[in-house]
Amino acid sequence: MKTEELRTLRIAIVGGGYGGAAAAVALRHAGAQNVHVYEQAAALAPIGAGIGIRPPAVELFRTWGIWDEIAKVSGASDHLEILTADGTMVLAQEEWPGLNDYAQPNHNRIIHRGDFIDVLLGALPADSVHLGHRLESIVDDGATATLRFANGEVVEADLVIAADGIRSVVRHALFSQKPPVFAHEHAYRIVVPIDQSHGLVSDANPRFYIGRDGVIAYNLPLAYRGELSYDITAPSDDDTWAPEISNDYLVSLLDGFDERIVAVARELDIDQVTSRSVYDIDAVDTWHTDSVALLGDAAHAMLHHQGWGANSAILDAEGLATALVAADTVSEALAAYQAVRKPMTDHLQAISRQGWNGEQVESAFPANA
Template structure:
């Protein structure tokens, strides 16, 4: 009888649960350690692009099918409205045509629903998830990793640091200090779609951009990115940030203003936007980084969750190709570092451009959108990723 290889995943977010599911389906015995005592009940929504959907399909066909059921699948011919603050349409972005060309859909989904789907998939793969457990550090010796978690030590063949923007595992592997504030904050919420705008839309203001996407049943999520000093908006709390956002939008298109005004205040989330400069090393032997711990990025291209799903699929596939865990980690790192760096830097550039921090910058942004007919043309170059050597198969590799 072959003993299953063991993995500890630090972090039970999107990347951590996706990785745990993928490894579990490949025959690993996996434990996820999540510092939060319970899953977050808020967090807004996100867009799974064709590359993220391809990764989800590779991790588990059942997962891909569920995501198509729980979110809004962009239809052929569907467009996204690009507007100025008055509601005047600058362009109609042909997002449905992109999906048709790439052969997989975009899916807008609430973050909570995605997290629940990944948690269920992890459970089905035999993964053990421990909430309220914090990883404090690790040591490696003789091909094993000792993971310090609260008052005990777990031994494993592999430690995956999927513990987010301020990753404890990254601090030990890379040690590059604090993440970088990018000059704007994010206020996110859930709402009912305006009757006069039942599709996805983007509204441009000065130092403010609002993105909205339907998630099914007449519901949507929205994300406002606001140019500001660091800590200014989080200090207001959900209710204060909601009120301040409405003040900034006082002269905006009435139906959009009403949509934000009617959003449940107890589901508002406020986060300063930070990223990190790309690095060319995510690993140390049998310890490896993934998702936001490896490549945190601003949300301008909507690729953060998508790349985390890609990471999970590639790491699991790499471990399935060899019994040498350190070699699998190196193969994963080699496959991912360059692509992630490109997305991080392009997201940073697009995010700064989107903000239109002054009147001149806002006019230039609007003119570019009108001329190109797209919000972020560069995003297209990242959406055609396809998994190689996947879907995953069960069993412990020989």
Template sequence: MTIVISGAGIGGLTTALGLYEAGLDDVRVLESVPELRPLGVGLNILPNAVRELAELDLLDELLESAVPTGALEYRNRHGQLIWREPRGAAAGYRWPQLSVHRGRLQAVLARAVRRRLGPDAVVTDARVERFTERADGRVDVHVRHPEAGGRSVTTADALIGADGIRSAVRSQMYPDEGPPPWNGIVVWRGTTVAPPFLDGRTMIIAGDDRRRAVVYPMSPPRGGADGPVLMNWAVARAADPESVFEDADWNRPVPPDAFLHHFADLAFAWLDIPALVRSAQESYVYPMVDRDPLPRWTHGAVTLLGDAAHAMYPMGSNGATQSIVDARVLARELALADTPAAALSAYEAERLPALTRVQASARRRGPEVVIDLAHERAPEGFADPAEVFEPGELESVSAEFARIGGFDPETVNTRPSLAVASPAGGRR
């Protein structure tokens, strides 16, 4: 079985590794950029996805450049603690939650793909533009080579569209969909090398009903236990009414002074967010967008995965996490089903309803709604969260989001493995 994956992001590369692990090694990953480079900012990978990376024998390598997150704290605009919840092993999971630079995670995955499937398994300068379904059930994949020039066609038994929120595969399936809808929120993101805060393994989300700041470490300390770390930060606010984002404005570099005045008061004794942002190595602005849920991801021998299927707002660390789980479910079905079309349909039947619920939860701000509630009920702050929330209210918000996402500890720890043993008994 020949399988073509469009996109060498987190989901596409994990799909290739899952297919190899399941005994399917006629796999090509086509990527539009001329070279894979460690770009991007931070990601949080939840334990349900870290379990999959561990079963692909990647966890030890990832831990060399990631942080096992120990806690997540929600705070108001005064820096007062609303709710603290343990994460990863501290929350009872058998696997950690990882904070990691996206480029480093992608590099680990890409090295593993080339090592296991061969140096030509990832083809760069190969932009999938469209596909043609053949009478025999296979797919002709039409590819443009921007750097080298020219075009080519490759034939596959299955095409996986893992080509992101602006997926060419999705746009052919749904030509009238239009651009991703913007919710009116602007996000600035970046990275800064800085001393660790709190215990060095805590992620914080702070703000009010119009602003958010997210900060977490995503590398081990440099030069010793007390050394600086690579910090991920993101700040967001509702845009001015006249704001318009064009295609060219996506991930546009912007100096911190252009936006820091909106967040000047978020300077706490334990973390000075404006100072952190001002010292950034890089900072970018982009609109907060997602995609509407689809009725179908699969058309014959073609399906969607990750952001191409279910791009969502970054509430709850579900983007890359769910792409990894998608990849493992899809690899399992392709290994077990009688035909590619049957495999893709089974994958969709399992994943689409679940991800539709997660997308809807993200649009409701997910667990971050506790910050909105705290501001609504006590805009000037509080001495104790018990003054603001009913007993058990905060716990129920967190538990409900974990249940919707399928990453509550009991589910993650006890469900059967998604791995499929290859004829060789599993491969690395």
């Protein structure tokens, strides 16, 4: 698009999670100035846990000019390690794909969700982030789209980016009514102080302990915060959104696991654990109209087994910004964005459903990425 057109294009982003925050930063870096983020949360609380940002997404932080801020609030990991449940045998230990593909090494950065959101939304003008805005409905008017929020506000935009997560209101209204798919798994996540982690943190690298019967315990060190992101994924047929759990239940799942992992489960503050049933979505055929595009989990929510969901959302953001700069019109850009990004996320959605099997770990990176 012409520089002036992109500068004044009215862009509304629904959702200020990984995808929405990254899209806002990418679009402003590309030259868009009229970019607004509408987030349902009333405040930016440091909720969530750790994730690993992979080398291609790290390169984007350099491109977007926010690398120094990200580096301050993240740890540098060079490899991923997968072990037997008891920790006695390393099943795979591999360098992060792409780490050395750039002008400088791009280590995988382990970061807390709250820190990520703070850095990205903090890079935007304060008056462009609108908290307490829960989208209720969207009308696609062709060249524009109209958003209605629960607080009564109505916004018309030339481009709406729906980064409103796995239960996207926009996806449901315009693209697919298929509900999310239950994975028959729960994810339990908590951030614990390193000095209460029984020595689980020895360096900056994530470790996955693979148990029998599908239980996985994994650790993402957040040493820059003096914390460890401690996670357990376990099979379950209970599809309650926030299943009730106890310390004893967690300990019972961890029979045969490294004693340090069991000790953390025994002692952690159960009220601080985020306990969730795990869902993804089937691939969505079309991500865009002429003025609305899905991004991140709204477009392609995938299981967390390969750690690609948030990373894909960040890469979507750059894919969309690049397409807008290159195309003549918004609708051409959205078609190009889908053509570039969807084949990759279709692949990742499919491979993420495979999960881990302790007896058949051939590679730490079966998605080949």
